[in-house]
Amino acid sequence: MTTSLYKQAGGIPPRFLATFDSTSAMLMALSNFINGDDVPGAGFLPSSKLLASEIKKFSRQARDTMFALSGICEGICPEHMNRINSEEISRLVTGMYHKRPFQAIMIGSSNGSMVYLQAALQAPWLPQTFLIPVRHPPEMHPDRPELFMDWARKPAEILLKNNPELQLHHIFDPVQDHPAPEYTTRFRIKKLLLGKEYERFIKESLPRGGTIFVIDCQRKWATTRVDERHLFQLGSLGGIKERESFPGKGDVPAANEPAPEAEWGFDAVLYKDIERLAREGDYRIKRIIFEEPEQPSPFVAELYRWWYRRRRIISNRLLAGSFLLLDPFWTFRTGSVPFWMKFNTEASANWLEKYLNTSDPYDEIFLMLYAQGVDSAGLPPAGRWKRILARAAKRGELLGTDRKRATPDFGTFIRHYLDLKNRIPARYPIPGVLSIKMLESFIEEKGEKFTIRFKDFDMQEIESEIATSKKIKSTS
Amino acid sequence: MPEKKVVVITGASSGIGRATAHEFARRGYMVVAASRNGDALDRVVEECRRCGSNALAVTADVTKEEDVNALARTAMAQSGRIDVWINNAAVTLFGCFEEVPTADIRRVVETNLFGYIYGARAAIPHFREQGEGVLVNISSMVALQGQPFTATYNATKAAERALGESLSQELSDEANIFVCTVLPAVIDTPLLRHGANYTGRGIIPSKPVHPPSRVAKVIADIAENPRKEIFIGSPGRWMLFARAVAPSRFYDKMVKRKVEREHFRDTVTDGSPGNLYEFATDDSVTGGWYEELYSERSGRRLNIAMLIAGASLALLSLLILRKSPQRS
Numbered sequence: 001m002t003t004s005l006y007k008q009a010g011g012i013p014p015r016f017l018a019t020f021d022s023t024s025a026m027l028m029a030l031s032n033f034i035n036g037d038d039v040p041g042a043g044f045l046p047s048s049k050l051l052a053s054e055i056k057k058f059s060r061q062a063r064d065t066m067f068a069l070s071g072i073c074e075g076i077c078p079e080h081m082n083r084i085n086s087e088e089i090s091r092l093v094t095g096m097y098h099k100r101p102f103q104a105i106m107i108g109s110s111n112g113s114m115v116y117l118q119a120a121l122q123a124p125w126l127p128q129t130f131l132i133p134v135r136h137p138p139e140m141h142p143d144r145p146e147l148f149m150d151w152a153r154k155p156a157e158i159l160l161k162n163n164p165e166l167q168l169h170h171i172f173d174p175v176q177d178h179p180a181p182e183y184t185t186r187f188r189i190k191k192l193l194l195g196k197e198y199e200r201f202i203k204e205s206l207p208r209g210g211t212i213f214v215i216d217c218q219r220k221w222a223t224t225r226v227d228e229r230h231l232f233q234l235g236s237l238g239g240i241k242e243r244e245s246f247p248g249k250g251d252v253p254a255a256n257e258p259a260p261e262a263e264w265g266f267d268a269v270l271y272k273d274i275e276r277l278a279r280e281g282d283y284r285i286k287r288i289i290f291e292e293p294e295q296p297s298p299f300v301a302e303l304y305r306w307w308y309r310r311r312r313i314i315s316n317r318l319l320a321g322s323f324l325l326l327d328p329f330w331t332f333r334t335g336s337v338p339f340w341m342k343f344n345t346e347a348s349a350n351w352l353e354k355y356l357n358t359s360d361p362y363d364e365i366f367l368m369l370y371a372q373g374v375d376s377a378g379l380p381p382a383g384r385w386k387r388i389l390a391r392a393a394k395r396g397e398l399l400g401t402d403r404k405r406a407t408p409d410f411g412t413f414i415r416h417y418l419d420l421k422n423r424i425p426a427r428y429p430i431p432g433v434l435s436i437k438m439l440e441s442f443i444e445e446k447g448e449k450f451t452i453r454f455k456d457f458d459m460q461e462i463e464s465e466i467a468t469s470k471k472i473k474s475t476s
Numbered sequence: 477m478p479e480k481k482v483v484v485i486t487g488a489s490s491g492i493g494r495a496t497a498h499e500f501a502r503r504g505y506m507v508v509a510a511s512r513n514g515d516a517l518d519r520v521v522e523e524c525r526r527c528g529s530n531a532l533a534v535t536a537d538v539t540k541e542e543d544v545n546a547l548a549r550t551a552m553a554q555s556g557r558i559d560v561w562i563n564n565a566a567v568t569l570f571g572c573f574e575e576v577p578t579a580d581i582r583r584v585v586e587t588n589l590f591g592y593i594y595g596a597r598a599a600i601p602h603f604r605e606q607g608e609g610v611l612v613n614i615s616s617m618v619a620l621q622g623q624p625f626t627a628t629y630n631a632t633k634a635a636e637r638a639l640g641e642s643l644s645q646e647l648s649d650e651a652n653i654f655v656c657t658v659l660p661a662v663i664d665t666p667l668l669r670h671g672a673n674y675t676g677r678g679i680i681p682s683k684p685v686h687p688p689s690r691v692a693k694v695i696a697d698i699a700e701n702p703r704k705e706i707f708i709g710s711p712g713r714w715m716l717f718a719r720a721v722a723p724s725r726f727y728d729k730m731v732k733r734k735v736e737r738e739h740f741r742d743t744v745t746d747g748s749p750g751n752l753y754e755f756a757t758d759d760s761v762t763g764g765w766y767e768e769l770y771s772e773r774s775g776r777r778l779n780i781a782m783l784i785a786g787a788s789l790a791l792l793s794l795l796i797l798r799k800s801p802q803r804s
Contacts, residue, residue, distance in 0.1 A: 314601045335604065425607025427650045 016076040016084050017092070018131040018186075022263060023110045025324030027127060031096035033119045036430075038329035040417050075135040075184035078155040086163045086189070089130055090197035097124045097205070103436060105206050106288075107198075107274060108215030109266045112326050112340030113296040114288070119328035120307065120434040123213065124205065126198050128191050128270055129169075129263065132159075133184040145172045148185050149224070149232045156187070156230045165193035167229040167269075169262035173239035188262040192229075192269045199277055208282040211436055212274060214457070216289045219265045222255040233262045237293065238343040264293040264342075271462045278457070285457035294348065297340050298355045299450040303442050304337045305360075313428055316363040318392075319420075320352055323370035325400065325412070330420045335428035336366070344369040346380045349388060356391050365392035366424065368399045371412040399423065480530070482555040483699070484508040484547065486538050486595060487565030489516035490759045491665030492614060494523075495692035496562060498761075501527035503696055508551040508558075510536040511565065516759035538565045538591030539583070548598035557606055560699040561599035563592040563636070564614040566629075567752050568667055571674030573627040580672050581628045583752040588632035589639075596643060600653075608652035610699045613640045614691075617661045617707065621719050624732045625675060625739070637705075644704055654702035660691050661709025664762045670751040678741030682734065684711065688761055714786045721790045 018024060029039045076084070104123040106114065118125045134155060140147050152170045160168060169188040194202075206212070223231040234255060235241055260267045278285050290296050301318070308315055315335030321327075322341040331338045339355065341348035356362070367385055389396030400416025443454055483500045487493035488509035494516075497507045501524035509520045509531060517533035524531035534550050536543040551558050567587045569580050592613055603609025618630040619637035640657035647653045662681045665688055673679055686709045694708050707713055719727055750756070 312597075312601060314605045426605045427607050427653070428604050429646075429649075 016080070016132050017089060018074050018133050020074065021131040022112075022324055023127045023130055026110055026112060026115045026326070027093060027096060027125070029324075029326050029328060030115050030118050030125055033328040034122055034124060035096075035098050038417070039327050040414075075133040077135050081134075081155040081158040082162060084132065084159055084163065086166050086191060087195055087197050090126075090191075090195050090201075093126055094197055094201040097201075100205070101207050102205050102210070103433065104211040104213055105202055106213040106215055107194075107270070108213075108288075109217035109264055109293075111215060111217060111264065111293055111296065112321065112323070112342075113294075113300040113338075114215050115326055116300045116304065116328055116331065116338045116340065117288075117296070119332075120303070120431075121436065121439065122433045124201075125215075126194075126201070128266060130189050131263075132187040132189060134187050135183060136185050138183075143174070145174075145234055148172050149226060152185065152187075152232075153226060153230075156227070159187070159189070160227070160229050163189075165191055165195055167192050167231070167267060169223070169231050169233055169259070170226070171233045171236055171262040173234070173236040186262075190260070190267050190270075192267060192273075194270070194273045194277060202277060202283075203281055206281065206283060209284070210281075211284045211286055212278060213286050213288055214266070214271065214274060216266045216268070216287050217261075217264050217293055218289060218291050219261040219293060220258040221261040221265070223257050223259040224255045225257050225259075231257070231259050231262075233259070236263060237261060238345055268462055268466050271457075271459070275457065275459050275462075287455045287457055288452065289455060290452045293342050294340070294351050296450075296452045297351065298359070299447075299452045301337050301339045301355065302359065302446060302449075303439070306442050306446065307431075307434060307438070308335060308337070311431060315426060315428065316360075317424070317426070318356075318362045318365045319368070319399075320365070321368040321370075321416075322348060325368040325370050325416050327417065327420060329430070330417075332430050333428060334420065334424040334426050336424070337362075344371075344379060344385075346384070349380050349384050353388060356388070362392055363394045364424075365389055365396040366399050366420075367397075367401075368416045368420070369401050369412070371401065371410070397423065480504065480506050480555070481559040482506045482508065482551060482557055483560040483562065484510065484551050484558055484599070485562045485564055486510045486536070486544075486547075486591065488520055489513040489755070490670075491667055491761060492660070492663060492688045492691050492695075493562075493564040494520055494759070494761045495688035496564065496695050497524055497531070498527055499689070499692035499696045500560075500699075501525075501529035501531060503700075504529055505560070506555055507531040508534060508547070508554070510534045510538075510547050512537050512755040513757075513759060519759065538594060539586040541590075541594045541597075544591070544594035544598045548602060552602060558599060558602045558609060560610045560612065561595060561603075562612045562614065562695060562699075563595040565591050566614070566632075566667070567750070568626060568629045568671035569674075569750075569752070570625055570671060570679055571747070572625065576628070576672070576674045577749075580674075580749055580752055583749075584628045584672075585632055587752070588629065589635050592636050592639060596639065596655075600643070600647070603653045604650070607650075609654075610702050611640075611643065611655045612695055612699055613637075613655070613657045614695070615640070615657050615659050617659050617709070617711065617715065619657075619659055621715050622728075622731070624735050629671075641704070655704070656698045656702050657705045658691070658695055658698065659705060659707050661686060661707070661711045663688055663691055663708075666756065666758050666760055666762075669758065670756040672748060672750040672752050673745060674747040675740060676744060676747070678743035678745050679739060680741050682738035684709070714783065717786050718789050721793045723793060723796060 032039050102123055104121055106118050106123050106125040108128050110127055110129055136151060140151060149170065156168050156170065160166060167190045169190060171186045171188055221233050223233045226232050274285060313335050317336045318339055319331055319336035320339040320341060322344045326340060339352060341352060367389060385398065399419035400412040483505045485493050485497050485507065488497045489511035497509050497520050501507050507524045507529060509517050511517050512535065514533065514535040517535065521531040521533045532554055534547050536547045538544055548558065565587060567584055569576055569584045596611055599609065599611055613636050615636040616633040619633040623630050637657050640655050644655040647655060662685050664685045668679045668681055691708050694706060698706055
């Protein structure tokens with residue numbers, strides 16, 4: 001994926017940015033779609049049947065090593081922190097979209113469902129959050145998070161000094177990181193200002209009167225404030241739970257400050273800059289607000305279904321993908337209704353099942369389950385997914401997952417794409433753009449059913465939200 | 477054939493449609509035969525069964541979108557798929573263009589053009605869902621060259637060809653979905669007897685006439701090995717050649733004379749809307765013209781005559797062009 005990203009950006013590769021990450025994968029899926037392409041191998045592996053079958057044969061140890069090595073290769077040395085330049089990242093992002101006017105632009109949280117909404121609206125997305133894996137000394141034990149927190153002070157100071165528009169969320173999660181914490185630790189950076197490059201892109205691509213959608217995932221996490229713009233987050237969604245104790249948790253200072261969740265949450269401070277730019281460019285700001293990353297999935301699924309029916313598409317097929325297994329191009333080509341799950345955990349299975357309980361039945365259900373190559377805690381047994389697949393009236397199948405193997409593997413990243421293309425024969429045209437007017441008429445017609453809210457922007461409301469958040473910080 | 481293929485044919489109660497139903501039945505397809513004439517369809521179903529295949533009759537008026545959609549739904553409900561959809565139902569209208577009733581013109585457009593449009597819109601979504609399918613539009617050689625006194629019919633046939641080509645382009649990304657247009661020359665079907673006629677004279681087909689079984693075979697072949705367009709009968713090609721090389725005024729006069737001389741009987745008839753609004757009771761495959769007009773040999777002789785005429789015309793055109801003064 002790195003290569004593809006760089007090729008599209010047409011610039012010098014920022015070696016510090018993680019590619020095996022939600023933001024990068026979603027950015028790749030969306031920009032490729034907007035530019036008329038699909039995403040083979042989830043964007044970072046060649047689409048080879050042979051490679052997929054060979055990877056499947058790897059032993060557990062080999063797969064662990066492979067995963068760890070990928071982390072090491074992507075990690076930046078702490079001595080090189082002064083090379084990180086957030087504008088360079090912004091250029092990478094904006095360079096991924098072909099130059100043309102758009103009806104809307106989205107800014108904010110990473111979110112798989114939102115990628116499908118962005119694809120429908122053909123609205124470029126400018127992420128707020130990026131991942132920088134940082135290599136740490138080998139002697140640091142993964143069971144001592146407080147050592148990681150202290151060690152990170154110095155590289156963080158350099159990073160933040162050089163990039164005053166960034167906030168660092170240093171994330172530590174032995175479950176999600178395994179086996180990478182032995183080699184790297186995760187710095188998630190959030191943009192608190194748009195920066196020159198994002199502003200230039202918006203001004204050049206969004207005609208006056210255009211809409212800026214702000215993806216405002218309000219998921220918070222109790223963090224420890226290390227410095228003014230430096231937060232330490234122990235655990236993460238899909239990994240160690242908030243305030244959960246685990247063996248060897250160590251002596252981490254109390255996590256008493258609710259901050260936007262490092263990977264998915266939106267930091268409202270960015271609104272100030274967006275509001276200024278909107279005033280200057282005569283843009284309309286629309287907030288897309290939700291509490292949990294998976295909350296918009298039923299909304300987006302039903303929007304697609306509604307849209308398909310208007311387009312006289314017979315399809316009654318659900319394509320549920322998890323984490324970075326998403327491909328708007330083939331979703332449209334196969335006339336599938338997308339449903340995004342954060343991970344393939346029990347909670348995600350429950351969320352999908354809850355949606356199926358309330359939606360019209362589907363004839364076909366396909367599942368693309370994320371597999372990082374190692375067994376992770378919290379994954380439900382295969383039978384759990386089989387029960388969901390059995391709800392399809394005609395056909396329910398896993399895509400990309402070897403049904404004979406309970407344990408996940410890297411080959412999934414290749415196979416899910418090949419299966420998506422080859423096992424679903426249906427072929428529908430890539431649709432024209434879903435207009436904002438159509439989106440609004442869907443919201444008006446069906447919006448009340450969903451927990452996701454579309455709100456007009458009100459600066460006073462934002463300021464009050466930020467103030468309330470500060471109040472919580474001081475009292476907690 | 478691992479799974480029985482399914483073909484839907486509109487206008488299957490007589491003529492090309494009925495012959496095509498027989499041909500597909502012989503090839504093992506399940507035939508879903510549609511037409512306004514339910515009784516005739518029952519006989520078609522029986523004939524298909526005798527050919528060794530299962531068949532289904534669906535009474536449908538192709539001018540009604542709901543009927544065509546219901547036809548697709550019935551085919552899907554009965555067989556679970558549609559492999560081939562043949563838009564064939566057509567009517568014709570003879571008469572001096574400005575003198576024929578406007579309502580009849582509309583009816584011809586509704587049957588020949590909207591019928592095909594509804595058919596395509598009913599079939600293609602199923603093809604997309606299956607990832608495969610062949611739409612065959614039975615147009616005519618008059619789609620490529622005009623013919624006097626059937627202007628509306630010709631316009632719809634040209635529109636069908638344009639529809640087919642446009643759809644073929646729209647679906648060009650889909651490896652297994654095809655749109656084919658068949659352009660038959662004059663075929664021995666009851667179409668001319670059933671058609672609306674305001675010329676005051678009886679109608680006979682202009683020579684040469686080809687049997688519907690030949691068209692049916694080509695349709696079945698093209699459904700199995702799709703190609704975008706195919707002519708049936710040599711006159712179509714010869715006329716095209718002549719049209720390309722002859723001076724246009726000369727060509728127009730020649731065609732008009734040929735039609736006046738060969739297409740009309742000397743009998744006097746009252747103006748009639750024919751089968752435009754009510755289906756004809758005559759549900760035969762052939763129009764009986766072939767036996768009436770030609771033997772096989774004379775047909776071949778006519779082809780040779782047309783070949784000579786075409787070559788002479790080309791030669792004449794070249795001479796005229798060479799002698800024409802240079803235009804500034």
